[in-house]
Amino acid sequence: MNGKVDSLLTWLKKSDKFYIAPNISICESPESGRGIILNHGSIKKNDTIVSVPSSKQLNFHTILYHISKFNKELNIPGITINRKQIDYEKNVIDVGNKGSIDPRYELYSQLSKKFLLSLSSFQLISFYILVENHLLPKWTHNEIHSDWKPFFDVWPSMEELRSIPAIWYCDPSSQYHSLMKYLPAASQNHMTRIGGLVRGDWNIISEIVLKWNDICNSFYGIEKSEKITSDELFSLFLHIYFVINSRCLYAEVPLKVEDPMNNFTLVPYVDFLNHICEVDLHCYPQLNIQLKSEGEKSIGIGQFSIRCGEHSYENINEELFLNYGAHSNDFLLNEYGFVVDENKWNYLDISSDVIELVNDDKKEVKTFLSRHGYWGDYTINENDISYRILVALNYFVTRDERRVRRFIEGYISEDYFKPKISPVLKNLLASLTVKYTKILDQLIEEQNNGEDKLCLQNIITIYKGYIKILTQHLKDVES
Template sequence: MEAKISNLLHWLSQSENFEFNNAIEVIDAEHSGRGVYLQVQTSLKRNDVLISIPSSYQLNFHSVLYHISKFNKLISISNVTDEIANDSEATYTKDPRYQAYSILSQEFLLQLSSFQLLCLYILAEWVLLPEWVLLPEWSTKSSVVSFWKPFFDIWPTQFELGSIPTIWNCQRSNELTEYYNKLIQLLPYASLSHMNRITKLVQADWEVIHPIVDKWNQMFKAKLTLDEQFNKFLHIYFIINSRCLYCEIPLKKDSEDKIASNFTMVPLVDFLNHSDTIDKYCYPQVNPFKKDGVVGVGQFMIRVGEHTYNQLGEQIFLNYGPHSNDFLLNEYGFVIPDNKWNFLDITEVIIQLLNKTCSKDKDEMIKLLKENDYWEDYTINYDEISYRTSVALSLIVSKDFERVKKFMLGYITEDYFIPKIKSTLVEMLQHIILNSNNKISSVNDLIEKNEEQIPKRYFENIITIHQDYIKIVQNHLNKISDWL
């Protein structure tokens, strides 16, 4: 890995606008994986620049269009592809990308989301290009490599990202599918819901880009099957998903898919590990007016936050957002013990209680909750039972529609309903603890039967989530015992 990091730094240093603070270093540590650490006895203070990456070395909607247009002169977009004419890469007249990218129309490319475009482009440049240049007609062109290869080389492997539940759910022709299905059954409701949502996005994006992949397969007689290519796409999808940083993309700022399009991928920044503390360690900044070659989104910088770094060997952290472990597991593949942003989504439990009422009451309750925007999204964090959870539970237990309506409007406080819902709430919370303990026990049984086919961290992540659930619920049970 040291050689790959060295190559990455050399590649980036070709731009005079690249900066990597000489007091920090990327280190591959056994206990925490790759991270960025203070390696010089100095003091890094608020607003000091840690990392600064120019536009031309960021992967995003603009830079990908720029590089595709090098091989397809019909792609011409103002302020995106204007600088192509004198680019030296155009001299590789036998580069297979001329043929491959010729089938991509400007209209097709512009209607893609950033996720779809980057997945398609990275699949071509990272996975398929090496196959294409090994074909007999390209065998003499061993110098045909992607501009982005130094960046690709430091990305996580399929093994490293393998703890993400959507990968368990979507991988094709995998001998471990049976094990993965058992793990999925042990996920809590919030994780399962998140996994199902991302699964739909993955499948929808593949439906958009796989016709292009099919055409490339016909052009170059690809050695990988379509299922194998899908698994590569899945890997790429989560490399992007776990490493993209919010950034307004001019071509996409008014699109309907803002979340799936306004991001950039920035070398070195993806080595910064997550802390659940917000606005302390460091923060991102984009200078849209500072360009470097490609007309892109601007210079992307990481600056020091409120925390002063002055301890040799101290790790540099970046907060990815106020995310629970259910979110972190599904988006990044890791969890944090005692994560302060953890919460339980007990929507499934509330609906089960609702289903036990008579059908007439049930229909009226659902109607009332939906009409007043109190349907679903019932949560509990360490300190509070959410207001919407209290409303739904009070309605189900009391069946007092008029008073619950006043409760919704704030005319009645929850103190009125506490005596009425206390026993049901205690029973519900005890059931949640029992359920989590049962799932922890089932996970431990799987570990014993696993025979090292699946990395232990997959199991440990699920156990951590359930253990933290138990801590949250137990805290509320302790509070309830103090209620009048």
């Protein structure tokens, strides 16, 4: 990996706008993978740790810019290339002893402005990376490589991303399908939501990818045994999708500003920073928006920097951290493929358990709660049992519509209902503790039997967090 990081830095330093603090370096550990550490001196509040120019970031704008190098009809003012900057003569290269052109001139010229602008950020970026990183070298017998290769080369392998549940869900050949049944409700919901997005995006771009692959396989004389099959293409796309998902950073993209899900950029070196749960303490991002006055020579959306927060780094080998957001372990596992042992943002989604408890034969409870907007979405976190659970139990136990309605409106406090619902709440918490402890025991047994320790340990950590929350609330109810 050191050689690849060196190549990445060499590539980045080709821009005079790139900056990296002289006292940081990359480290690797079995626990957290790659990270950034302090190797001498100190880093204090507001010091710049790393700053990456627009031209070295992958996002909707920079990709359109690079596609326009090969598509002279693509003209988006302020985003695509200035026609005076490039000669569109097609350079001939020697590929397999046969004079040929860079296939991107032919292929990218087929992409209309309307089609490209209709794509989401995920669709365009994953499509572009699939072509540039995997198909271009294959088609040209490794004679042509993407300008972005130094960035691609430091990304995690599929093996390193194996603990992300949506990969198990989407990949029919995954060896971890059996673990999906152990995922709690919150993780199941995240997994199926992300899986739906993956399949939807693949449906949008797969037609053109498969078509191009067939054309180029034939034109460049790719042997049948070396051809990338449609299943292999999907696996490559799946890998790319979760590289993007686990490494993208929020940044406003003017062409996609109306949809928050499209506002992100991939920033080399910055993506080595690992997550910490503490908010507003460690490193923080800063985006200097590209100014129109800088002219068409400017590429992308702006300079992306990481600065030091309130926490000063003064100990040699101390790791620098970036808070990814106030996220539970269920969220972290599904978006990034890791969990945190002590995570104050954990919560339990116990909607199915509460619904099973309160849903009577006459549907009376469901009717009342639905009418007032309190049916479902029942959660517990470290500090609170959600108000929605209290409303559901208050009505289930008392069937007192008037008083429960006044409780919803804020005229009656929790103290009125607390003695009435405490026995039911206590039983619910106790039964959930037994349920999750049983699952935890099964997971530990599977881990001892040699199943993948990383994948299982992540799920084990989630259940330990759940049990900790339930135990605390049981003590509160019993006191």
